[in-house]
Amino acid sequence: MREKNNRRQRVLAGLIFSVIFLAVVCIGGILCKQEAAATDFSRKNLAPCTEYLFGTDWLGRDMFARTLRGLSVSILLGMVSAAVSAAAAFVLGVISAAMGRTADSAVSFCIDWVMGIPHILLLILISVALGKGFRGVAAGVALTHWPSLARVIRAEMIQLKESPYIQIAEKLGKRKGYLIRKHMLPHLMPQFFVGLVLLFPHAILHESSVTFLGFGLSSEQPAIGIILSESMRYLVTGQWWLAAFPGAMLVLVVILFYEIGENLRKLLSPGSAHE
Amino acid sequence: MKNKTTGNRIAFIIRKLLRLALLLFVTSITSFVLMKASPIDPLQANVGQSALGTMSIEQIARLQAYWGVGGNPVKQYLGWAADFVRGDMGMSLLYHQAVSEVIAVRLQNSLVLMVTAWLLSGVLGLALGAAAGMNRGRWIDRGIKGYCLVISSTPAYWLAMLLLIVFGVWLKTFPVGLSVPIGVAAADVTFTERVQHFVLPALALSITGIAGIALHTREKMIEITESEYMLFARARGEKGWRLFWNHGFRNVLLPAITLQFASISEIFGGSVLVEQVFSYPGLGQAAVAAGLGSDMPLLMAVTIVSALFVFGGNMIADVLYGIVDPRIRKGGVGQ
Helix, strand or coil: CCCCCCCHHHHHHHHHHHHHHHHHHHHHHCHHHHHHHCCCCHHCCCCCCCCCCCCCCCCEEEEHHHHHHHHHHHHHHHHHHHHHHHHHHHHHHHHHHCHHHHHHHHHHHHHHHHHCCHHHHHHHHHHHHCHHHHHHHHHHHHHHHHHHHHHHHHHHHHHHHHHHHHHHHHHCCCCHHHHHHHHHHHHHHHHHHHHHHHHHHHHHHHHHHHHCCCCCCCCCCCHHHHHHHHHHHHCCCCCCHHHHHHHHHHHHHHHHHHHHHHHHHHHHHHHHHHH | CHHHHHHHHHHHHHHHHHHHHHHHHHHHHHHHHHHHHHCCCHHHHHHHHHHHHCHHHHHHHHHHHCCCCCCCHHHHHHHHHHHHHCCCCEEEECEEEEEHHHHHHHHHHHHHHHHHHHHHHHHHHHHHCCCCCCHCCHHHHHHHHHHHHHHCCCHHHHHHHHHHHHHHHHHCCCCCCCCCCCCCCHCCCCCHHHHHHHHHHHHHHHHHHHHHHHHHHHHHHHHHHHHHHHHHHHCCCCHHHHHHHHHHHHHHHHHHHHHHHHHHHHHHHHHHHHHHHHHCCCHHHHHHHHHHCCCCCHHHHHHHHHHHHHHHHHHHHHHHHHCCCCHHHCCCCCC
């Protein structure tokens, strides 16, 4: 019995769907900048209806447009800072495994050091150091997300170094740089790529959390954390939609990023073909 | 031989303690430098532009001295560190109280919350993860995996807000915030009232904590079910609970211990957010207030206390690992 679509095709379809959805959210958010800021007191505090899917807030702003806008800001910010973080992780991971014991223990110490301070607290500290705002969060997320990926890459490199084909190449007199470039990096690339994509959801969640606490983007930018922290004041009066829909959309976006990561892993790593 | 292992163990612990001290030292410097580098003027943030405008130069100078503006940073740090080592954490600028007192009260509130969530998420996470891993691919596995995926994608503060809407605003079963009722003297607060105020934050924190632990335990459990001793046990006809109890449980317990202690950092981060939502007067809320109000002594103390917990947790995990698993004990401690 042959299935209509094989697993590879299903995974690809899921991947493409997720990417398109996220792209639509991003582009939609960029396009509706005016909509998101437009206030209209004739439509204050409307519950969700067909015209305003997510309802409106106390200034009569359309929550759907605001949510899209906020998500696109969060996604773009998260992706850029996670990419910087992943690049740092890659370089440090490779240095740690390839440059000998001193470099290794230095990098390990840095990993322990960054991981020892609770994530949120470190984000708060870095954000305060840079005067909050966009720069603060972006730098905070970029500087705190590399340790876990660096660990993975370091472990992988160390394992690779012991593998027969590398050992043989070494015995054949190949230089270290050549070994790393020709034999190790191609092996690491898929894992790095998946690790990078799986950093995005973390970065987005942390960005929104820090913004929620008041250390991130300023209140003029409708980031998702701002929307949610503003809605806190209106929860007790029963305006649940101000918090429920933007939050649910954020969860959806994060789940889709995880899905993209997992699907990429399935496509790129041959080991999972037997599952 | 026996003595040698004990000696090794002690040397291992001493080395770990030294490393811990070094890490704490570096952490304190980090937080000091970051706070000092901040372009945010504590006077502007706490006193306000308009109030500053009406003050005389002497008053402003006094305020600047109070908030630690100006002066030599190296000297300031050394002064702070010398006091800190002697147990004097300084005065909190926001609360006008000794930092150690603020921390003592806050830590107590937070610890109740975090320990409950930590234990609950550890036990339930282990149980769910093991159940999912043992039944890989069946509906129970899918259900647990789906739950974990959704919850680990959910920011803790949003979950807390949802609980607040449902149980606090709609059903009115639990109060909306704080750790005690408003307008009641501290001595008159009953135990039930305290518990009522504590249920929702603890619940929010536990729900988020379970997901991570369950997902990791599931992965480990799957690895174990694919092992040869499990295959052999199945071939002998063992199955279900007996199979798990005889062959799975002890093996999955090891990684679970590490996970449990490594999750302290996550729980702490979650508690910062959850406490903010429920206005629960814990350590996390103090950290946020200190960060927003540039209360340097308090924020530094909170950072160090929390780092102590995280590093301590990792260290305990390392030591426990050696005790629980004889293989690690034999194969050269501290490698």
